[in-house]
Amino acid sequence: MQQTILKGPSQRVAHEQPMHPPRPFFDPEIPTPVQRLPRPWRLLVHPFEVRQEWYQEYLVELGEDPLPVVGSVTVNGAPHIAAASIVAFLGSRGRTRLWPEPRNHLVDVVVDMAEAAGILVMTSPWGRVGEVGPPDVGEVLGLTLAHPLAPVIVLSERQGKDDQLVTLARHLALVWLGQSGVSAAASPVGGDDSVLRFCDLVAREVVAGLRRHGAMNKLVVPSMPSIEGWLAVATRSSRTFTRALICNTGGTSTTFMSAFRMLGIHSADVFDAIGRSLDLEV
Structure with missing residues (x-):
């Protein structure tokens, strides 16, 4: 090197x-x-x-x-x-x-x-x-x-x-x-x-x-x-990270707009779809 x-x-x-x-x-x-x-x-x-x-x-x-x-x-x-x-x-x-x-x-x-x-x-x-x-x-x-x-x-x-x-x-x-x-x-x-x-x-x-x-x-x-659809979007940001973020968004510490920016998305519908791909109740 x-x-x-x-x-x-x-x-x-x-x-x-x-x-x-x-x-x-x-x-x-x-x-x-x-x-x-x-x-x-x-x-x-x-x-x-x-x-x-x-x-x-x-x-x-x-x-x-x-x-x-x-x-x-x-x-x-x-x-x-x-x-x-x-x-x-x-x-x-x-x-x-x-x-x-x-x-x-x-x-x-x-x-x-x-x-x-x-x-x-x-x-x-x-x-x-x-x-x-x-x-x-x-x-x-x-x-x-x-x-x-x-x-x-x-x-x-x-x-x-x-x-x-x-x-x-x-x-x-x-x-x-x-x-x-x-x-x-x-x-x-x-x-x-x-x-x-x-x-x-x-x-x-x-x-x-x-x-x-x-x-x-x-x-x-x-x-x-291969992994496709919204699950692929979750995988891009790390499934572990995405799962934790979705489960902890909407409280006092993390707003939906902040979560959208971190995931690179722009709507609540997409946010919910990513959550469902991870078997989360959203």
Whole structure:
């Protein structure tokens, strides 16, 4: 990996050599306030920080404990030990009771496992960065917002399922490191690649371990239909987050307009339809 230093405190862009094409990596070292990031990155990160902050406050009200795995490894540790920790943690937490049936691809299974383990997984239809990132970065593939209570991973909907799985594994490694970052498709530049190389090595073993876990437990059925309709909208914002938001909207803390903005919708009818897709009474 190589890095380009950005102007501003503790902010850098780093580029990595991954398993497939080069994936540059942006590390804003969150929790740097989003207002202090360059405007293009702020536009990229801010919508997901808003959701994360809401969910963090929700968990604090519930009295939930921080996840012990966030920041539990360092780049000086052995990648295979970090990978084993990721697979064991996801496997031990099981899959959410609301999604017991098999999925049509392993990445969908792993998303279920991550959400059941307390890691919010969202998706975004990112294309070339343009107005939401530096022009030389190219297409955004993934985002991690590390947090001890409410870590968030965002995947690009434009990637194929196999590539999404690799991206998810790499960003899970970031959660275990307790670091935030953005991965994108562009040619590498120069700099220190220790974090990127570590995440790449961990991701290889995580994918292999999760494939074994999925096969052993028969969690993948390729003939199953994909998630569509309002359920797909809920999945884009994380089913765990969406369920919590819908159940806690309309009181003194969260208005319907705030909930609409966080979900990217504009009407109560759509809000109710998303809730019904999650088997909620709305």
